[in-house]
Amino acid sequence: MKDRKFAVIDVETTGGGISGNRLTEICIVLLQGSEILDKYTTLINPEKIIPNYITSLTGIDNELLEDAPKFHEVADAIEEFTKGAVFVAHNVNFDYNVLRNEFKALGRNFTRKKLCTVRLSRKLIPGLFSYSLGKLCSSINIPLNNRHRAEGDTDATVILFQRLLDLDEGGEVLSSFLHPHSKNATLPPHLSAEQIEDLPETPGIYLFKDKQHEIIYAGKAKNIKKRVWSHFYDKKTKEYQLGQETSYIDFETTGNELLALLLESDYIRKKYPKFNRAQKRPTYTYQIINYRNQRGIIQLAIGRTKQIHDSAATFYNRALAQEMLEKLCENFNLCPKYCTLQSNVSQCSHYRIRNCEGVCDGSESVEDYNAKVEAAITSLKNEKETYVIKEKGRHKDEQAFVLIKEGRYYGYGFVDAEVQIQNFHDYEPFLKLQESTFHTHQIISSYLRKKGTDNVIRFNEVLMAG
Structure with a gap:
């Protein structure tokens, strides 16, 4: 490693994420092996306002940068200074990506081999509580002056890098990190x-x-x-x-x-992991409910609730619930008025459903009508199928299953191929119970639309208790 050139670099920026970051300061120390050859440092006018929190951290403000060169004025010098050198930084991906984005904005490519002193330190100085530059320098007695300024942080990183070179006497660790097929430079700093x-x-x-x-x-x-x-x-x-x-x-x-x-x-x-998008689900579910009115007639209606109750049927938007209610009304000769498809009428006069048998005008008895409503409710419950989706297991001698009980996701499990499954009840010892939600409903519905029912086993009777 004695003949290899290294450019130890630190940058200060405006903040605002990788893509929105602009350089405000850069310092580069050029080494050959562990010997310092040269240093380059400059403020840079980012052509945007410096946020107050950045100023409080670094001391760099808009006034300080007013007369500083813009990046396009120093780009050639930075490219020439780092040419043929390995790009070294503490948490290298940050500094490297910010600098590369500055070149990209000029329509220029900037590509260098990278070394991260965080990852090198974790490998060569294992067991420390923290590998942040400040705490690492404190742990191994490296002076760190002018913290959060490019030159101060670069000077400390140079000393750290020199010590890492001494610890890696044969250069094996650095060689492995710089190997063309090594992914070490891509990995985050704290992950092995x-x-x-x-x-x-x-x-x-x-x-x-x-x-x-x-x-x-x-x-x-x-x-x-x-x-x-x-x-x-x-x-x-x-x-x-x-x-x-x-x-x-x-x-x-x-x-x-x-x-x-x-x-x-x-x-x-x-x-609720902080980097996952929050799962958005409908604020309400819509359910076909039934109740007896003052005449003793069983009425059907759409109920809106924030909870999933064990109703005759549950839908995740009102249009689907309305469609099912109209279908029941038509198929079982029910009255649109008492299915809440019409309101404020003495007797039904629906524009499409015209097969009411007269409960609304007294020509059909309440008892006969209620029998039809109960048959309609039973048909809804019968449509809530109980079935198992079979899928590949974690190895060739295992099968995975997803269990849906009466239309609701019930859980999943794994069964060894040698286990004989003859009925619904046989899945119980292997089942891991799960909660049915809007999202599990969507996942399973999407799966069945794409894959069909080739992997589905239906059960006419639910043998499992509960």
Whole structure:
């Protein structure tokens, strides 16, 4: 490594996320091996207002930058100074991406090999409580003056990097990090490469966790390892911030995408991870309800509620509920007035449904009419099927299943191939109970629309208690 050039760099910015960040200051120290060759430092006019919180952190304000050169005026000098050198920084992806975006805005490419002193420190100085620049310097007695200014932070990073070079006597660690096929430079600073390598290449869910092991993101994937890697190649601000806060990755294999979707939904609903979009569900559900009016007639109506009750039928928008109510009215010769399809009329006069048999004008008895309503309600309940969706398990000798009981998601499980399943009740010992929600309803409905019913086993009788 003695002949290799390194450009140790720190930048200060306006803040505002990776894509909105503009440079306000840069410092570059050029090394050959561990020997310092030269230093370049300059303020940069970002051509935008500096937020107050940035000024309070760095001391850099609009007045200080008023006469500073704009980036296009220093771009050639920065490119020339770093040419042929490895780009070294503490949390390298931040500095590198901000600088590369500045060049990109000029229509120019900026590509350098990268080394992260956070990741190198975790490898060569393991076991420290924190690897932030301030706490790391304090732990190993590196002077850090003029904190949160480019030159002060770069000078400290240079000393840190020199010590890391001394610790890596044979250069094996640096060589592995700089290997063309190494993904170390892409990984977030607090995440070990071993965690990624241990991820399976099968369907399931993955959980990004912070240093307190709190879940900050839950995702599903057909290939867990490939999907996790894709987060770190994404240069969007949200993905960068997710990487910065991720210290651990956990996973759960499912063997199939359907279960992965259901488990992902369950984690998001229960844990509210900060980097997941909140699951939006309808404010209300719509249910076909029934009650007896003053004449003793059983009336049907659409009830709106925030809870999913065990009604004759539940819908997630009013139009579907209305459509079903009209269908019942027509199929069972019910009265539109007493199905709440018409109001403020003495007897029904629906524009389309005209097969009322006269309960509204007294020509049909209440008893006969109620018998038809009860038959209609029974037909609704009979439409709430009980069935199992069979899917691939986590290995070739296992089968996964999703159980729907009377139209509602009931849970999932895994069954070894050698277990004989003959009826609905046989699934009970393997079932993990789950909550039915708007999202599980949508996931299962979408699955059946796309896949059809080839993997579905229906049951006429529910043998399971409860």
